[in-house]
Structures are given as structure tokens and as C-alpha cells.
Amino acid sequence: xxxxxxxxxxxxxxxxxxxxxxxxxxxxxxxxxxxxxxxxxxxxxxxxxxxxxxxxxxxxxxxxxxxxxxxxxxxxxxxxxxxxxxxxxxxxxxxxxxxxxxxxxxxxxxxxxxxxxxxxxxxxxxxxxxxxxxxxxxxxxxxxxxxxxxxxxxxxxxxxxxxxxxxxxxxxxxxxxxxxxxxxxxxxxxxxxxxxxxxxxxxxxxxxxxxxxxxxxxxxxxxxxxxxxxxxxxxxxxxxxxxxxxxxxxxxxxxxxxxxxxxxxxxxxxxxxxxxxxxxxxx
Ligand code: NAP
Numbered sequence: 001x002x003x004x005x006x007x008x009x010x011x012x013x014x015x016x017x018x019x020x021x022x023x024x025x026x027x028x029x030x031x032x033x034x035x036x037x038x039x040x041x042x043x044x045x046x047x048x049x050x051x052x053x054x055x056x057x058x059x060x061x062x063x064x065x066x067x068x069x070x071x072x073x074x075x076x077x078x079x080x081x082x083x084x085x086x087x088x089x090x091x092x093x094x095x096x097x098x099x100x101x102x103x104x105x106x107x108x109x110x111x112x113x114x115x116x117x118x119x120x121x122x123x124x125x126x127x128x129x130x131x132x133x134x135x136x137x138x139x140x141x142x143x144x145x146x147x148x149x150x151x152x153x154x155x156x157x158x159x160x161x162x163x164x165x166x167x168x169x170x171x172x173x174x175x176x177x178x179x180x181x182x183x184x185x186x187x188x189x190x191x192x193x194x195x196x197x198x199x200x201x202x203x204x205x206x207x208x209x210x211x212x213x214x215x216x217x218x219x220x221x222x223x224x225x226x227x228x229x230x231x232x233x234x235x236x237x238x239x240x241x242x243x244x245x246x247x248x249x250x251x252x253x254x255x256x257x258x259x260x261x262x263x264x265x266x267x268x269x270x271x272x273x274x275x276x277x278x279x280x281x282x283x
Pocket of ligand 1: 071132161203205230231
């Protein structure tokens with residue numbers, strides 16, 4: 001379907017954003033359902049997020065996905081934030097409801113569906129070792145805290161960030177143990193890796209052109225599973241090394257798919273054509 005004067009506009013705000021697979025995924029879904037809509041990528045520098053958010057209203061953009069580095073900083077400029085996104089402290093989906101901007105977080109549901117489907121894993125009663133303390137890590141932590149996870153260890157290259165994240169979640173969730181671990185302390189890392197049921201990378205380490213981890217993977221509990229949120233490249237060093245050590249391991253494409261499907265359904269109130277979206281991601 002061609003773009004017309006009446007075409008609805010959706011898109012993504014990120015910086016950088018040219019690597020994004022979301023336009024392929026959502027435009028395939030719009031075309032398949034015959035919706036008069038188009039999805040484009042907007043490169044928004046960090047200082048421009050307030051202005052860009054105002055433009056959603058001014059230009060009548062129907063919906064926007066939010067990615068690095070805006071998931072937390074956009075929140076003050078929205079009219080309403082869903083309870084889950086508020087608890088998570090990050091928004092990845094904005095819906096323009098007749099000029100009222102609503103924030104949601106579909107990374108949480110996307111992560112849960114991905115670990116269930118790819119790894120046959122759910123948080124209840126389990127121990128998570130989480131690498132990274134940014135926007136995506138918040139979604140993983142939320143998914144664990146809201147679904148009866150037992151213990152979470154968090155490590156970030158900036159330990160103060162991990163401590164801040166842990167403190168925020170400890171204040172809201174009292175039945176889960178949340179501790180931070182220094183990436184500098186190999187002994188403690190080895191001990192905590194031995195306790196983990198799932199290791200999740202929610203840092204950019206392993207992305208094209210970004211360095212990989214210096215972590216004691218061999219200390220990981222033999223039955224632990226590994227989920228790497230990075231989806232480009234699809235086979236990171238973490239995934240390859242984990243599989244070589246005999247762990248069930250999966251990359252971030254399935255989470256990308258399901259967070260996108262959930263956003264699509266919030267915007268259009270149509271059932272997302274998941275198989276078409278999957279194909280567009282190059283599965
Ligand atoms: P972010 O907000 O920048 O947070 C990443 C955090 O990890 C930052 O605190 C960063 O520190 C830290 N970090 C960087 N390298 C590290 C390392 N080697 N070890 C430990 N911590 C490290 O980014 P994000 O939005 O959370 O995204 C993180 C990753 O998840 C990206 O690769 C993104 O593409 C992926 N992601 C995937 C999905 C999906 O659907 N599969 C969804 C969301 C995000 P600095 O600030 O100092 O760099």
C-alpha cells in the first residue's frame with residue numbers, strides 16, 4: 001500500500017537508530033493486514049527528546065517505539081505511564097490517544113515470552129545473574145520481580161548504576177533478594193555464577209563493534225540457561241561460548257519480535273501477524 005495524505009505514521013526514536021529492524025517488522029505487519037500506516041526511524045539526539053516528544057502530538061504521529069538512550073528520559077514528557085512501565089522505570093512504547101501520550105513497556109512481556117519459548121524457562125523460584133543496569137536491564141529485572149523470581153545479582157561496568165537500580169527495585173519488591181556484584185571481583189563473580197539458574201546479558205557487550213565480556217562463564221551452574229538480549233549479530237561470543245559449554249542459550253531476536261508484537265497490538269488494537277513479523281526479522 002502506497003503512502004497517502006491519510007497514512008498513519010508510526011516510528012522509533014533512538015540514537016543511533018539506523019541499525020533498527022523495527023521498521024521492517026512493523027511495515028510488513030501493516031502491509032499484511034492492509035492498514036494505511038507506515039513506520040519510520042527517527043534519529044533523536046539525547047538533548048532533543050523533549051522536543052521530539054512534543055512533535056508526536058503536533059504532527060499527529062500515532063505511535064512511537066523508544067530505544068537507546070531515551071527509555072528513561074522520555075518519561076517526564078508523557079501524560080500517563082502504565083503501572084508496569086512505572087515500576088520498570090522505562091518506556092519503550094508510546095501511544096498517541098487523541099493528543100494524550102501514554103507510555104508502556106513491552107520489553108517486559110517480550111522478555112518473558114522469549115525465555116519461555118526459546119529456553120523453556122520462567123522466573124518463579126529462580127536465581128538471575130543480570131549483566132547491565134540500563135533500560136533493557138530494567139525490563140528483565142521487572143519481569144523477574146513481577147513473576148516470583150527468588151534472587152537477582154546485578155553487575156554493570158559502572159557499579160554505581162547497578163547499585164542505584166538494585167535500590168529502586170528493593171524499595172518496591174520485598175520478597176526477592178537483589179544484590180549487586182562487582183565485575184572486578186572474579187572470586188565473587190565465580191561464586192554467584194555458580195548459583196544462577198539464568199544468565200542474562202542486557203548490556204551492549206557483544207554487539208557489532210562493541211567488546212565482549214570478561215566473565216567466568218565456566219563457573220556457571222551446569223543447568224543454567226543463557227539469554228543474550230543482543231540480536232545483532234545473532235550469534236554473539238557469549239552465545240557461542242555458552243553453547244560450547246553445554247548450556248541452552250538464545251539471542252535477543254525473539255524478545256525483539258514479541259515486544260514489537262505487543263506494541264503493534266497496543267497501537268492498532270489488531271492481532272499482530274507474528275509469523276510475518278518473524279520473517280521480516282530474518283528468522
Ligand atoms: P543502555 O541503557 O545503554 O544500558 C546498558 C548498560 O550496560 C549501561 O549501563 C552500560 O554502561 C552497561 N554496559 C556496557 N558494557 C558493559 C559490559 N561489558 N558489562 C556490563 N555492563 C556494560 O542500553 P539498553 O537499552 O539497556 O540496551 C542494552 C542491550 O540490550 C543493547 O544491546 C540493546 O540492543 C539490547 N536490547 C535488546 C532488546 C531486544 O528486544 N532483544 C530490547 C532492548 C535492548 P555505559 O552506560 O557505561 O555504557
